[in-house]
Amino acid sequence: MVTSKNEKAALRIFIALLIGPMVVLVLAVVAYPFFFNVILSLSNMNLFHIRDWEVIGFEQYLAVFAEPRFWEILLKTLIWTLTNVVFHVVIGVMLAVLLNQLFVVGKPAWRVLLILPWALPQYITALTWRGMFNYEYGAINLVLTKYMNLPAVEWLTSPFEAFLAAILTNIWLGFPFMMVIALGGLQSIPAELYEAADADGASAWHKFRHITLPLLRPVMLPAITLGVVWTFNNINVMWLVSNGGEPNDQTHILVSFVYEAAFSAYRFGWAAALSMVIFAILFLFTAVFLNRTKATEAAY
Amino acid sequence: MLASMAGCRQESDRVRITVWHQKTGAERDFFNRVVDEYNASNADHYVDPLYKENEEGRNLFIIASVGGQGPDLIFGPADNVSIFALTESIQPVTNVLEPGYLETFSERGTVTWRDETWLVADQIGNHLTFVYNKALLPEPPTTVSEMISVLDSITADLDGDGRTDQYGLTWNYSEPFFFVPFLTAYGGGLMDEDGKPTLNTEATISAIRLILEMRDTYKVIPASTDYDTAETLFKEGRSAAIINGPWAWAGYSQVGIDYGLARIPMIEETGRWAAPYISAKGYSVNVNLDQSKVPYARRVLEYLTGPDMQRRMANELATIPVIESVIADSVLMSSELLQASLRQVEVGIPMPTAPQLRQIWDGMRGPYQLIMNGAVSPEEGAQMMQEEVEKRIADTFL
Amino acid sequence: MVKSQNIFAKIGTYAVLFIAAAVSVYPITRIITISLRPGDQLLSTSLALIPDNFTFDNYVVLLTETGFLRWMVNSLLVSLVVTVTGVALASTSGYALSRYKFAGKGSLLQGLLVTQMFPATMLLLPLYVMLIKLHLLDSYLGIIIIYTATALPFCVWQMKGYYDTIPPTLEEAARIDGASHWQAFTKVILPLAAPALVITALFSFMTAWNEYVVANVVLQDTSMFTLPLGLKMFQGSMTTQWGLYAAGSLLVSIPVVALFLILSRYLISGLTLGAVKG
Numbered sequence: 001m002v003t004s005k006n007e008k009a010a011l012r013i014f015i016a017l018l019i020g021p022m023v024v025l026v027l028a029v030v031a032y033p034f035f036f037n038v039i040l041s042l043s044n045m046n047l048f049h050i051r052d053w054e055v056i057g058f059e060q061y062l063a064v065f066a067e068p069r070f071w072e073i074l075l076k077t078l079i080w081t082l083t084n085v086v087f088h089v090v091i092g093v094m095l096a097v098l099l100n101q102l103f104v105v106g107k108p109a110w111r112v113l114l115i116l117p118w119a120l121p122q123y124i125t126a127l128t129w130r131g132m133f134n135y136e137y138g139a140i141n142l143v144l145t146k147y148m149n150l151p152a153v154e155w156l157t158s159p160f161e162a163f164l165a166a167i168l169t170n171i172w173l174g175f176p177f178m179m180v181i182a183l184g185g186l187q188s189i190p191a192e193l194y195e196a197a198d199a200d201g202a203s204a205w206h207k208f209r210h211i212t213l214p215l216l217r218p219v220m221l222p223a224i225t226l227g228v229v230w231t232f233n234n235i236n237v238m239w240l241v242s243n244g245g246e247p248n249d250q251t252h253i254l255v256s257f258v259y260e261a262a263f264s265a266y267r268f269g270w271a272a273a274l275s276m277v278i279f280a281i282l283f284l285f286t287a288v289f290l291n292r293t294k295a296t297e298a299a300y
Numbered sequence: 301m302l303a304s305m306a307g308c309r310q311e312s313d314r315v316r317i318t319v320w321h322q323k324t325g326a327e328r329d330f331f332n333r334v335v336d337e338y339n340a341s342n343a344d345h346y347v348d349p350l351y352k353e354n355e356e357g358r359n360l361f362i363i364a365s366v367g368g369q370g371p372d373l374i375f376g377p378a379d380n381v382s383i384f385a386l387t388e389s390i391q392p393v394t395n396v397l398e399p400g401y402l403e404t405f406s407e408r409g410t411v412t413w414r415d416e417t418w419l420v421a422d423q424i425g426n427h428l429t430f431v432y433n434k435a436l437l438p439e440p441p442t443t444v445s446e447m448i449s450v451l452d453s454i455t456a457d458l459d460g461d462g463r464t465d466q467y468g469l470t471w472n473y474s475e476p477f478f479f480v481p482f483l484t485a486y487g488g489g490l491m492d493e494d495g496k497p498t499l500n501t502e503a504t505i506s507a508i509r510l511i512l513e514m515r516d517t518y519k520v521i522p523a524s525t526d527y528d529t530a531e532t533l534f535k536e537g538r539s540a541a542i543i544n545g546p547w548a549w550a551g552y553s554q555v556g557i558d559y560g561l562a563r564i565p566m567i568e569e570t571g572r573w574a575a576p577y578i579s580a581k582g583y584s585v586n587v588n589l590d591q592s593k594v595p596y597a598r599r600v601l602e603y604l605t606g607p608d609m610q611r612r613m614a615n616e617l618a619t620i621p622v623i624e625s626v627i628a629d630s631v632l633m634s635s636e637l638l639q640a641s642l643r644q645v646e647v648g649i650p651m652p653t654a655p656q657l658r659q660i661w662d663g664m665r666g667p668y669q670l671i672m673n674g675a676v677s678p679e680e681g682a683q684m685m686q687e688e689v690e691k692r693i694a695d696t697f698l
Numbered sequence: 699m700v701k702s703q704n705i706f707a708k709i710g711t712y713a714v715l716f717i718a719a720a721v722s723v724y725p726i727t728r729i730i731t732i733s734l735r736p737g738d739q740l741l742s743t744s745l746a747l748i749p750d751n752f753t754f755d756n757y758v759v760l761l762t763e764t765g766f767l768r769w770m771v772n773s774l775l776v777s778l779v780v781t782v783t784g785v786a787l788a789s790t791s792g793y794a795l796s797r798y799k800f801a802g803k804g805s806l807l808q809g810l811l812v813t814q815m816f817p818a819t820m821l822l823l824p825l826y827v828m829l830i831k832l833h834l835l836d837s838y839l840g841i842i843i844i845y846t847a848t849a850l851p852f853c854v855w856q857m858k859g860y861y862d863t864i865p866p867t868l869e870e871a872a873r874i875d876g877a878s879h880w881q882a883f884t885k886v887i888l889p890l891a892a893p894a895l896v897i898t899a900l901f902s903f904m905t906a907w908n909e910y911v912v913a914n915v916v917l918q919d920t921s922m923f924t925l926p927l928g929l930k931m932f933q934g935s936m937t938t939q940w941g942l943y944a945a946g947s948l949l950v951s952i953p954v955v956a957l958f959l960i961l962s963r964y965l966i967s968g969l970t971l972g973a974v975k976g
Contacts, residue, residue: 011798011879017790018790018793019806022787022788022791022854023806025847026813026847028843028847029844029848032824033825033828034816034821036823036827037816037820040823046696047387047696048697050386051387060698091718094714095714095718098714098715101711104715108962110719111965112955112962113722113723114718115722115958116722116723118958119904119951119954119955120951120954120955121908121954123908123910123926124729128725128729132728134526135524135529136529137529154524154673156526157524157673172722180966183966187966226814233815233816233817235817235819245666247669247670247673248665248666248669248675249665249666258817262819262820263359263819265658265695265696266362266383267698271820275820279815283815286808286815350918353930353933356914360914360915363822364826367826369835
């Protein structure tokens with residue numbers, strides 16, 4: 001088809017009209033705060049200079065990397081993110097595959113029950129889990145001691161257990177999203193592939209490994225990328241379950257560290273620099289990850 | 301509260317004085333009631349109250365004030381004052397009040413920092429007190445050793461399943477604020493007069509040892525606790541006593557506990573009473589208060605902190621007034637609850653006003669909890685506290 | 699042999715599903731229990747779903763003595779506007795990103811992902827300053843804009859992913875029949891994208907319905923509060939009205955759970971971030 005110049009111009013305007021409003025809105029909300037933050041990260045804004053702050057250069061960045069706890073918390077953040085996302089995906093895909101089997105009855109009911117953790121507001125469920133981890137009264141310890149004859153665990157007062165408690169909570173919160181994505185992906189796998197495999201006498205594992213997984217991959221990769229970014233920056237769960245870093249500020253991830261620096265010590269310049277570092281880490285990760293996995297290749 | 305808001309909406313030409321407060325429970329109900337009364341009787345202005353939890357309210361207030369906004373008045377404890385003043389979020393209350401208004405107040409009724417008065421109180425409060433369940437503990441102990449032996453007789457595993465069903469005492473001992481009375485009982489404190497932290501001391505170590513002994517040797521307090529656990533144990537009648545402040549007391553009678561108040565016991569070795577921090581609670585004025593609103597803000601402040609209000613509060617909420625003429629009213633002050641509360645306040649120590657207090661709370665909390673869960677010894681912990689707090693204070697200048 | 703294997707597979711499947719569902723639902727039953735307890739008690743050694751001396755007082759107080767119903771109306775208003783705006787913007791821009799090639803398309807898609815990478819806490823201070831300058835404090839417009847912008851990046855990605863699965867031959871056919879670009883989009887493609895639109899709507903709605911941090915900064919007037927803000931009023935640093943908080947939490951969750959229930963059949967087909975091309 002030959003398109004005239006006029007038609008091309010019209011098409012360009014059409015595209016601009018489709019995309020423009022969205023871009024303007026997102027930029028309006030994101031751009032100004034972002035650049036404000038860049039400037040803050042170069043400033044000395046703190047408790048003593050909250051009104052008369054000035055740009056001082058890269059000192060806050062140096063201070064971030066000089067902070068001995070930065071590396072320890074970075075490591076914790078990586079463990080936090082990796083553990084969560086791995087379990088979200090494994091549990092999510094497993095449940096999706098189980099649920100997708102022909103013989104399962106009452107699929108809509110199962111689906112709704114399994115989606116509940118996603119549907120409820122995090123600020124409510126995270127506090128509920130904190131209650132369940134309570135030493136004296138928590139449901140988890142009551143089950144451990146009353147029905148399983150195991151010793152009670154000091155979930156919230158020992159650093160490792162408290163960190164684990166936050167991870168368990170977040171795994172619970174996050175698997176439904178991955179399950180739904182995987183369920184969607186499974187719909188698009190043609191049934192003929194499985195039928196052919198059945199004819200060849202393939203085992204269930206073989207089918208999963210050679211048909212399901214490769215075909216789910218393009219569906220799951222963007223979700224995993226988003227999952228990593230969201231989990232890395234999910235302050236709610238860690239903060240609420242550990243009551244702001246207890247015990248001994250051992251249950252921090254980088255975002256909660258930012259929050260503490262900004263709103264407990266009023267070190268706005270430093271907190272801004274740290275949040276730029278977080279941004280850089282995630283930016284690099286996604287760039288490399290997307291490049292390696294070609295996750296969004298189909299997208300362009 | 302809704303009724304008052306509906307009222308405001310209709311008469312939006314009235315001057316609005318916004319107040320952020322952190323009053324909870326019965327005190328909040330009372331506050332909303334007196335604000336409604338005030339709004340009903342004033343045609344040209346009205347008070348618009350908004351509850352903000354302490355920490356969140358403080359942070360939002362600073363952000364808002366730096367942005368040139370925020371509520372006209374903010375109600376909170378004395379230890380917020382220096383941070384507000386330092387960030388130039390508030391102005392001296394004397395800018396708004398009539399000269400001489402504060403002269404009727406007791407020394408504890410205002411908060412002064414760097415030679416300016418920043419807060420006018422409607423009460424002194426926040427003092428931790430020994431609260432006992434009369435059904436389980438008829439006579440409160442006066443010394444710590446007496447207390448331990450009494451508590452020991454109460455603590456019991458009633459059904460023999462290996463879990464303690466009834467404790468002698470419980471309180472949120474894993475939080476530094478709740479540790480202060482024991483620290484002071486050994487002659488210690490959080491900071492010296494220059495605001496320098498003083499945590500690595502014999503007093504700190506002895507006080508921690510005492511708590512550990514109560515928990516591990518005598519087993520009269522729960523092995524692990526936080527605020528809600530302590531509250532629940534006491535409210536369920538599973539603990540004979542609790543150490544908690546005035547904000548919580550009304551909740552005990554609500555669930556039907558017949559309770560009494562007593563001083564937190566004395567330590568025989570030092571001859572000192574366990575002294576909680578006491579703090580004035582009251583109103584400060586936003587630095588951005590519009591000049592045209594000053595007369596209205598003044599009238600609101602005079603209403604909310606005046607003698608009539610303090611009398612009503614003492615009567616209905618058993619808060620401790622800070623106006624001399626109200627304190628002198630022996631009839632008013634004769635209620636059993638108020639008397640007991642006053643006895644605890646007599647031995648209390650005013651909460652320091654230096655801004656470093658925040659770094660001290662935050663910095664000591666971690667090592668303190670490490671000692672409590674046995675990860676470090678009291679000696680190591682005391683040193684860690686001091687170092688951590690010093691680092692945090694140094695960091696704030698960065 | 700094969701048959702017995704099948705039975706084991708079936709039993710195993712149901713067992714896993716049952717355990718997973720139980721774990722999903724259990725914490726929610728705790729909230730129910732707390733909401734039925736008298737006297738603001740968060741904790742108890744009893745594991746019973748219905749406490750011994752259960753009462754509906756918390757619900758009665760919540761609905762009659764607090765601003766709960768008003769907050770719910772406010773939240774509905776804000777969430778619905780965010781939903782409509784979000785769906786409109788995501789469906790159009792997602793379509794352009796799926797169908798047309800233009801300069802900067804790749805960076806735009808990545809840019810949307812990049813907006814998710816910045817810690818939201820640090821946006822508070824500048825957002826607040828910005829809203830003051832625009833006189834959007836204490837207004838719904840302010841939070842509606844912020845919520846829509848928050849939900850959009852995900853929604854755009856997911857709309858684009860879904861359009862990608864619809865064969866472009868459909869529009870081409872419509873174009874040959876004389877339809878304009880806009881007609882081809884709205885008459886042919888949009889109806890086919892209904893499942894994805896539903897997901898976008900659901901996601902936008904949830905973003906606005908559950909948001910607390912921004913609302914806390916922007917809204918100062920109690921009569922304008924959204925539900926999460928209202929619920930927070932029951933929480934104090936020392937004394938929390940747990941009963942009211944739990945009862946409120948359940949009531950807050952009901953609309954979202956109901957939406958999930960109603961839209962459940964769209965969920966699995968509509969959520970497509972990057973599908974195999976059809």
